[in-house]
Amino acid sequence: MSSGVAEPQNAWAKGRSRVWLYFSHVFTILEMEVWKLRKDPSELIMRGIQPALWLLVFGQAFSRFRVLPSGNVSYKAFLTPGILAQSVTFISIFYGISIIWERDMGLLQKVATTPIRKSALALGKMLSASVRSLGQAIIIILLALILGIHMNFGVGAVAGVLLMVILGGAFFSGLSMVIAAIVRTRERMMGIGQLITMPLFFSSNALYPMSVMPVWLKVIATINPMSYLVDGLRGLLIATPDAHFGLDVLVLVAAGLVVLGLNTVLYPRILSG
Amino acid sequence: MSEVTVRVSHVSKRFGDVHAVRDVSFEVSAGECFGLLGPNGAGKSTTLKMLTTLLRSDEGEIEIAGRALAKEPTRIRECIGYVPQMLSVDGNLTGYENLLIFAKLYGLRRREREERIIEILEMTGLEEAADRLVKTYSGGMIRKLEIGQAILHHPKVLFLDEPTVGLDPVARKGVWEHIERLQHEQNMTILLTTHYMEEAESLCTRIAIMSRGQIAALGTAAELREQMGNPDATMDDVFTHYAGKFDNQEGGMKSVFRSRRTAKRLG
Ligand SMILES: Nc1ncnc2c1ncn2[C@@H]1O[C@H](COP(=O)(O)OP(=O)(O)O)[C@@H](O)[C@H]1O
Ligand SMILES: [Mg+2]
Numbered sequence: 001m002s003s004g005v006a007e008p009q010n011a012w013a014k015g016r017s018r019v020w021l022y023f024s025h026v027f028t029i030l031e032m033e034v035w036k037l038r039k040d041p042s043e044l045i046m047r048g049i050q051p052a053l054w055l056l057v058f059g060q061a062f063s064r065f066r067v068l069p070s071g072n073v074s075y076k077a078f079l080t081p082g083i084l085a086q087s088v089t090f091i092s093i094f095y096g097i098s099i100i101w102e103r104d105m106g107l108l109q110k111v112a113t114t115p116i117r118k119s120a121l122a123l124g125k126m127l128s129a130s131v132r133s134l135g136q137a138i139i140i141i142l143l144a145l146i147l148g149i150h151m152n153f154g155v156g157a158v159a160g161v162l163l164m165v166i167l168g169g170a171f172f173s174g175l176s177m178v179i180a181a182i183v184r185t186r187e188r189m190m191g192i193g194q195l196i197t198m199p200l201f202f203s204s205n206a207l208y209p210m211s212v213m214p215v216w217l218k219v220i221a222t223i224n225p226m227s228y229l230v231d232g233l234r235g236l237l238i239a240t241p242d243a244h245f246g247l248d249v250l251v252l253v254a255a256g257l258v259v260l261g262l263n264t265v266l267y268p269r270i271l272s273g
Numbered sequence: 274m275s276e277v278t279v280r281v282s283h284v285s286k287r288f289g290d291v292h293a294v295r296d297v298s299f300e301v302s303a304g305e306c307f308g309l310l311g312p313n314g315a316g317k318s319t320t321l322k323m324l325t326t327l328l329r330s331d332e333g334e335i336e337i338a339g340r341a342l343a344k345e346p347t348r349i350r351e352c353i354g355y356v357p358q359m360l361s362v363d364g365n366l367t368g369y370e371n372l373l374i375f376a377k378l379y380g381l382r383r384r385e386r387e388e389r390i391i392e393i394l395e396m397t398g399l400e401e402a403a404d405r406l407v408k409t410y411s412g413g414m415i416r417k418l419e420i421g422q423a424i425l426h427h428p429k430v431l432f433l434d435e436p437t438v439g440l441d442p443v444a445r446k447g448v449w450e451h452i453e454r455l456q457h458e459q460n461m462t463i464l465l466t467t468h469y470m471e472e473a474e475s476l477c478t479r480i481a482i483m484s485r486g487q488i489a490a491l492g493t494a495a496e497l498r499e500q501m502g503n504p505d506a507t508m509d510d511v512f513t514h515y516a517g518k519f520d521n522q523e524g525g526m527k528s529v530f531r532s533r534r535t536a537k538r539l540g
Contacts, residue, residue: 021380031377106358107362
């Protein structure tokens, strides 16, 4: 054999902890996504258009009518975190399609024959989707600045926003991967994605505060994970007095771990065409 | 006799009603290039997927490099390389990046990584194209890159699923030469599948002809001719003779669709 033949087993045993290797694998999957986005950011920018329209048209109209109580801030400021959450959710809920695409291509199978752990692959993919969501967050924050929407843009608040976006993106893309593993085809995945996005959005507190909801909707909004994303973002950006940042983070982390676990279990299902 | 690197005993796999692989047994020795030859739908890919831990077999045992696959799948993944029938590189990354990602997944250290990637690029003749996006590569270049990815970590066995499907004759020859070099210069153990008889004959030390999920015949090309009772038979005759053994009616619409789709992507 050629020079530098390394017995793989030895290299593995040599003092490198499994934990280190696990996270280096997660990071490698993430890195792959970042390299691709850097080469072709057009998709990210295109996806910024829809939230921009929401803010400009919907936000403008509703702040004029003053139909929704938004407390002592402008409706546009109230709406911005909701639109950010919406855009994170929508971008992530279709992430399963790209997983199915990679499966159909063969790339996913090849990755799965390397020593990477199933959960490291799933976590890496979930965080890859979060990176896309981060792009959205930056676009929307810039837009809000340009539109002169008065919000809290302090370093701490923005850092918190980015954390929430990562958690939300990871959860919803993980959910999407679970759906992908169950339905297996791009067409069905597309259909289900379209079916759940709107109900998810309208049954959350993205457009209106919980206080104006009828009881049945309040119940749904409470179990809708998107509400926690909105609540966390709103608390950070417009300092709503009744926000529960700690609880929001906790709920999203817990929900994220549940879908990570499900993906680890379902992983053979997504691999078999 | 040299040591056995792959041992497959009485392995079966069903997909619902389809008995994709039934009671398959064979052994591959170190340094050998073993070919699974058979028409579309014969069960070649399914066999390879079980050997690479992607699919779990319903019955039977598999041993690779002395380890039981059912017990130590992660350990086995450390010492195998696999090139699926479908496309397994990312067109939106460069050749170098595609190699780097896999070097990291295989757990190579930084220094080792750089040296090894340069080595692979030289071996595959892709040095000049290394910084180009893979979607600008030809089918033959992509196949070589895919094989390069799969041998970064010096695997004990390399599994190639239809390595030349969908390639034009010139690219096919290039890939053959590449596989021959791996075998002769690096003494690599290779298990490949193909439905081209001449490919199996020119590359493989031994051939197993698969038909309808079963092994219809096994041996060197010469032995297969002899077993047929006609030493002058062409490989075509041999293939037709054995592939028909289990009354094969080709792979059906689904497998034809699958292999054409692959061919289109690679072409
Ligand atoms: N994931 C799957 N689900 C259902 N049937 C499958 C699946 N994979 C393969 N098959 C079927 O199993 C048989 C063998 O397929 P395969 O191993 O791909 O054959 P080959 O690689 O020799 O062309 C075919 O009839 C094929 O349709
Ligand atoms: Mg096949």
